[in-house]
Amino acid sequence: MRIDVVTIFPAYLEPLGLSLIGTARRAGLLDIRVHDLRDHTHDRHRTVDDSPFGGGAGMVMKPEPWAAALDAVVASAPAAGAVPHLIVPGPGGVPFTQALARSLATEPWLAFACGRYEGIDERVYEHASARMPVTVVSLGDYVLGGGEVAVLAIVEAVARLLPGVIGNADSLVEESHEDGLLEYPVYTRPASWVDGAVVRDVPPVLLSGDHAAIAAWRHEQRVRRTAARRPDLLARTATVSGLGDLDVA
């Protein structure tokens, strides 16, 4: 997969050189290119922002640098006529979900536009939409300072779904949220942990070797945890099976 990121803070994307993503890049599974929006300005101060028409606090990102930067990305197409799917993080976007991550993971070329200040001049979306598919994506109902953190999250969620990126594909099987339930609690050694004055034991079922009992216990934990933390998810799925009224912790 080819990924282009346009930002005024290229250093913000350095974590894409670490761990899972860094390994995938060095293995040639990911071709990630980060571009500085200011390289597409022509004034001495490399200006990318200006005051908002209509008034209001803060600044808005100017259209010309963005149009030049996005056109340069398209011009660097790996194959004639190929265009990227442009993802623009924004608080007013469609929710970023595991389903959207799975869909994006099937695409050959993604581009990300990282806004800052109070956002990007709306005409940039019009300019881009005339050249490539554009999707505005929200990480959640809170306001970040810009798009870079969202891009790190989206790239990680998408990249880990690509074949070969995660060593053990089995861990992709039991993904949380996939069937509308949160994940079950996990444990590892020691089976009995002396935590100061308290002894904390792993639930015995997990040491029993009874795989049917373990699966049942894990499912019940997922339902209880979802009922406690995400009742909205339960409303969406008829997953609750005969647990009566849950006295969730």
Ligand SMILES: Nc1cc(-c2ccc3ccn(Cc4ccc(CN5CCCC5)cc4)c3c2)n[nH]1
């Ligand atoms: N899921 C999620 C994504 C983001 C996100 C993504 C990109 C940018 C670029 C700039 N900002 C800051 C920011 C501050 C205020 C407003 C609200 N305004 C109301 C009227 C004018 C503006 C919008 C935007 C971003 C925020 N936040 N949360």
